[in-house]
Amino acid sequence: MTWDIVIGIETHVQLTTKTKIFSGASTEFGLPANENACLVSLAYPGTLPVLNKEAVMKAIKFGLAVDAQIAEYSVFARKNYFYPDLPKGYQISQFELPVVNHGYLEINNEGVNKKIRILRAHLEEDAGKSVHGIMDNKTGIDLNRAGTPLLEIVTEPDMSSAKEAIAYAKKLHNLVQWIGICDGNMQEGSFRCDVNVSVKPSGSDKLGTRREIKNLNSFRYMEQAINYEVNWQIEQIEDGHDIIQSTVLFNPDSGETKAMRSKEEANDYRYFPDPDLLPLKISQRDIDLIRSSLGELPEECFKKLTVDYKLNEADASIIVSDKKTYKFYQSLVASGLDAKITANWIVGNLFAKLNDHELSIDDCPIAQEQFILLIKRIMDQTISNNAGKKIFDLLWEDPNQNVDTLIDTLGLKQVSDLSAILPMIDEIIQNNPEMVEQFKSGKDKAFNALVGQVMKISKGKANPGQVSELLKEKLTKS
Amino acid sequence: MKDLSLNELHQGLKNKDFSSVELTQYYLNQIKDLNTDINAFITVDEEKSIQQAQQADQLISQNHISDLTGIPIAQKDIFCASSWKTTCGSKMLDNFYAPYDSKVVDLFNKSGAINLGKTNMDEFAMGSSNETSYYGAVKNPWNLDFVPGGSSGGSAAAVASGMSPAATATDTGGSIRQPASLCNLTGLKPTYGLVSRFGMIAFASSLDQAGPIAKTAEDCALMLNVMADFDERDSTSVKRDKENYTQSLNASIQGKIIGIPKEFFNDELNDDVKIILEKVMQAYQSLGVNFKEISLPNSQLSIPVYYVIAPAEASSNLSRYDGVKFGYRASNYKDLEEMYLKTREEGFGDEVKRRILVGTYVLSAGYYDAYYLKAQKIRRLIADDFTKAFTECDLILAPSSPSTAFKIGDKTEDPVAMYMQDMYTISTNLAGLPAISAPAGFINNMPIGFQLIGNYFEEAKILNFTHLYQSISDWHKYSPGEVL
Numbered sequence: 001m002t003w004d005i006v007i008g009i010e011t012h013v014q015l016t017t018k019t020k021i022f023s024g025a026s027t028e029f030g031l032p033a034n035e036n037a038c039l040v041s042l043a044y045p046g047t048l049p050v051l052n053k054e055a056v057m058k059a060i061k062f063g064l065a066v067d068a069q070i071a072e073y074s075v076f077a078r079k080n081y082f083y084p085d086l087p088k089g090y091q092i093s094q095f096e097l098p099v100v101n102h103g104y105l106e107i108n109n110e111g112v113n114k115k116i117r118i119l120r121a122h123l124e125e126d127a128g129k130s131v132h133g134i135m136d137n138k139t140g141i142d143l144n145r146a147g148t149p150l151l152e153i154v155t156e157p158d159m160s161s162a163k164e165a166i167a168y169a170k171k172l173h174n175l176v177q178w179i180g181i182c183d184g185n186m187q188e189g190s191f192r193c194d195v196n197v198s199v200k201p202s203g204s205d206k207l208g209t210r211r212e213i214k215n216l217n218s219f220r221y222m223e224q225a226i227n228y229e230v231n232w233q234i235e236q237i238e239d240g241h242d243i244i245q246s247t248v249l250f251n252p253d254s255g256e257t258k259a260m261r262s263k264e265e266a267n268d269y270r271y272f273p274d275p276d277l278l279p280l281k282i283s284q285r286d287i288d289l290i291r292s293s294l295g296e297l298p299e300e301c302f303k304k305l306t307v308d309y310k311l312n313e314a315d316a317s318i319i320v321s322d323k324k325t326y327k328f329y330q331s332l333v334a335s336g337l338d339a340k341i342t343a344n345w346i347v348g349n350l351f352a353k354l355n356d357h358e359l360s361i362d363d364c365p366i367a368q369e370q371f372i373l374l375i376k377r378i379m380d381q382t383i384s385n386n387a388g389k390k391i392f393d394l395l396w397e398d399p400n401q402n403v404d405t406l407i408d409t410l411g412l413k414q415v416s417d418l419s420a421i422l423p424m425i426d427e428i429i430q431n432n433p434e435m436v437e438q439f440k441s442g443k444d445k446a447f448n449a450l451v452g453q454v455m456k457i458s459k460g461k462a463n464p465g466q467v468s469e470l471l472k473e474k475l476t477k478s
Numbered sequence: 479m480k481d482l483s484l485n486e487l488h489q490g491l492k493n494k495d496f497s498s499v500e501l502t503q504y505y506l507n508q509i510k511d512l513n514t515d516i517n518a519f520i521t522v523d524e525e526k527s528i529q530q531a532q533q534a535d536q537l538i539s540q541n542h543i544s545d546l547t548g549i550p551i552a553q554k555d556i557f558c559a560s561s562w563k564t565t566c567g568s569k570m571l572d573n574f575y576a577p578y579d580s581k582v583v584d585l586f587n588k589s590g591a592i593n594l595g596k597t598n599m600d601e602f603a604m605g606s607s608n609e610t611s612y613y614g615a616v617k618n619p620w621n622l623d624f625v626p627g628g629s630s631g632g633s634a635a636a637v638a639s640g641m642s643p644a645a646t647a648t649d650t651g652g653s654i655r656q657p658a659s660l661c662n663l664t665g666l667k668p669t670y671g672l673v674s675r676f677g678m679i680a681f682a683s684s685l686d687q688a689g690p691i692a693k694t695a696e697d698c699a700l701m702l703n704v705m706a707d708f709d710e711r712d713s714t715s716v717k718r719d720k721e722n723y724t725q726s727l728n729a730s731i732q733g734k735i736i737g738i739p740k741e742f743f744n745d746e747l748n749d750d751v752k753i754i755l756e757k758v759m760q761a762y763q764s765l766g767v768n769f770k771e772i773s774l775p776n777s778q779l780s781i782p783v784y785y786v787i788a789p790a791e792a793s794s795n796l797s798r799y800d801g802v803k804f805g806y807r808a809s810n811y812k813d814l815e816e817m818y819l820k821t822r823e824e825g826f827g828d829e830v831k832r833r834i835l836v837g838t839y840v841l842s843a844g845y846y847d848a849y850y851l852k853a854q855k856i857r858r859l860i861a862d863d864f865t866k867a868f869t870e871c872d873l874i875l876a877p878s879s880p881s882t883a884f885k886i887g888d889k890t891e892d893p894v895a896m897y898m899q900d901m902y903t904i905s906t907n908l909a910g911l912p913a914i915s916a917p918a919g920f921i922n923n924m925p926i927g928f929q930l931i932g933n934y935f936e937e938a939k940i941l942n943f944t945h946l947y948q949s950i951s952d953w954h955k956y957s958p959g960e961v962l
Contacts, residue, residue: 089797270841275684
């Protein structure tokens with residue numbers, strides 16, 4: 001029997017606001033415990049929530065970026081449950097009337113495009129955290145994070161493989177950073193996913209029972225967890241067991257998902273509208289204002305690269321995978337560099353190096369003007385592509401060096417002078433009659449060997465394009 | 479001195495007839511003499527009050543004097559006051575010292591008024607008799623065997639007995655007006671949103687509203703001048719221009735119309751109360767006011783609707799009292815769950831627990847639509863009734879309480895009978911409207927008030943009508959000593 005996999009994702013995106021969603025306390029990460037726990041965070045009696053407009057603005061921004069409806073009227077509700085890191089005994093969230101409804105994100109998985117529908121996105125506050133193991137037999141509570149604004153983004157169950165789920169999560173991760181609403185830091189918990197997984201017999205209309213994998217904060221774990229979960233569910237069903245709806249946690253050490261104790265999830269949250277907050281009303285004017293500040297989205301940039309700059313889709317998607325990379329690329333092209341050569345250099349060389357060193361584009365040691373100069377020298381044929389790579393490596397080691405000085409001191413200047421190249425070609429033809437014969441009898445390999453010979457005696461300085469052109473001319477004439 | 483109005487106290491301070499320290503000491507002595515019997519105060523701190531009075535005297539000596547500068551005001555123990563113990567009448571907060579001032583306390587401090595102490599109240603403002611307080615029942619100064627009403631019973635008893643010239647209070651379902659009625663005082667519940675709820679410990683957020691309890695409408699107007707102020711820390715606070723509530727106290731009400739809701743003046747209304755209210759009407763007639771029968775068809779549903787919505791909000795508002803961060807924590811427990819259970823079991827009284835249970839029930843999955851959602855819909859209908867009624871009249875006359883004060887212990891075993899105490903006051907909380915209770919006379923030597931309800935933000939009109947009534951009547955001038 002074959003099976004269909006059905007996946008939906010809920011993502012908690014931490015919004016980059018200076019202050020918390022319902023108080024003036026700072027959202028700065030990494031401070032000593034409870035440094036940011038103001039009286040509202042601590043739920044002191046008589047304190048009241050006041051909505052942070054910046055969080056609303058960022059939610060609207062997201063809604064516009066996924067072509068969703070922005071609700072004119074949405075409502076904050078209380079989700080009631082007891083937990084030590086939830087100071088009020090309820091979380092302020094949105095329940096029946098969220099701020100963002102019905103958008104979509106288009107993903108590309110192995111060359112196939114697919115629309116993933118976004119059912120809703122709502123604003124809510126984060127909880128604090130319990131800290132175990134510092135004090136004997138006691139649990140510490142750190143409320144720095146309590147009240148940090150979150151946007152919870154919920155998809156329809158539109159994904160049908162772990163690969164699609166990852167493609168969606170990565171795309172979303174890029175988008176929220178692109179539009180400046182989230183720092184995307186997964187280690188710090190700024191972007192975390194709950195993944196709902198179910199399986200059903202291929203082609204069946206009836207959805208299977210789902211299990212929700214909680215709190216995944218790495219794409220690698222997400223893929224492992226989904227694959228494990230899917231196999232587990234199929235095995236269970238094939239062995240004649242029912243799937244019980246539940247919440248599961250992924251253990252990265254064992255690579256397994258495991259259901260939480262039912263007690264931990266048996267909650268009736270008793271949602272009701274929060275009487276301390278007025279309904280959130282958003283005018284068309286607000287929406288238009290935010291729309292005008294949205295800027296180009298990755299999708300449009302991708303089109304520009306593939307259509308206007310004629311880059312291939314693979315390179316284009318790497319360049320728009322991150323706004324900083326895109327901006328870097330654009331500034332290079334704007335300085336007069338060739339779009340394709342520049343793309344090749346960023347994707348092929350720069351990214352390879354950055355990945356090797358686990359660095360982001362911000363951490364690139366090479367100064368932008370040297371990088372531009374390097375590509376210019378390749379474009380104007382002063383040096384060959386290979387010489388360029390050599391210089392790139394040297395610049396990486398010692399960013400204080402200058403491209404032109406390096407070309408001179410290393411003697412990498414390409415010889416494009418006909419009077420210098422032609423004698424070398426004549427010499428090689430004369431010394432290698434066998435190869436010439438082979439070429440004439442149709443062996444292309446022989447031609448490449450002849451080019452190699454010329455390059456060798458030029459000590460790599462001859463312009464290889466020019467060499468092969470002249471050589472071909474000579475051989476076909478003679 | 480105890481019969482002086484706020485304005486007379488102000489004149490006395492201004493003319494240096496007495497200092498704020500002398501005045502404050504006078505009331506502190508009154509408290510020493512009377513509080514043991516009446517139990518109106520939970521916390522008194524002579525040192526703090528006198529210190530504030532000294533500062534006030536300094537201001538007065540520099541001629542920096544506004545209406546309440548130097549005048550002692552008792553604060554209901556629901557308002558957080560920096561470095562004062564703030565208990566809300568509960569064991570749960572017996573050890574709680576707020577590190578901040580509520581907006582109301584802050585405004586009084588800024589006006590130069592003296593915090594005379596924190597008054598007793600029903601636990602978390604849940605009650606109509608002041609018997610649910612962890613700090614013991616408050617006695618009605620008119621007869622110590624009787625309740626003063628609730629939940630602001632401490633504030634009412636403090637003013638009625640002459641321990642304080644005026645007091646702050648809060649009203650969620652009648653907690654200002656019913657004790658005012660039962661203690662021969664004037665108590666105003668303002669429009670929802672007029673007075674900030676910041677730092678006022680929440681019972682039912684969509685209904686809670688702070689207001690004054692004082693001897694007269696004029697005193698209430700002076701108090702409201704201080705209390706009504708926009709506050710960005712309370713999202714439900716309404717931004718509007720400040721009004722001067724004393725300005726129009728004497729405006730003519732000739733030709734105005736008072737609406738008489740037929741649903742309140744029916745067979746259920748106590749005959750004695752009915753006679754009292756008819757006399758109030760005669761007084762208004764002499765002031766040139768006309769009457770018109772109006773209808774509030776959904777008002778009969780107010781009590782059930784209130785006892786769904788208020789407990790629902792309370793059950794959530796009181797979740798923060800879990801022993802983790804502040805307040806009471808049980809001493810022996812083996813794990814987190816037991817700590818929660820024991821803390822809340824030991825820290826809350828019966829009435830609070832009853833309402834948490836009801837509130838939790840009506841919000842539960844499967845019951846929400848039938849109770850909470852339906853109650854919210856009826857609440858809207860109740861508000862609509864008033865909106866319609868105010869197209870036909872200026873104010874609405876109603877009883878404040880169904881009867882005079884009852885004996886301590888009489889209704890403690892019958893919560894529903896206790897809940898009926900608020901049958902004439904609750905609908906205005908549900909609608910968010912302003913209303914006043916003012917002295918209307920006595921039945922068997924115990925006082926009772928009448929209620930005037932106004933349209934949104936018509937506090938000035940309510941105070942105007944009440945002040946004119948008080949200018950031709952004497953009921954508000956009686957104090958317990960004279961009757962007993």
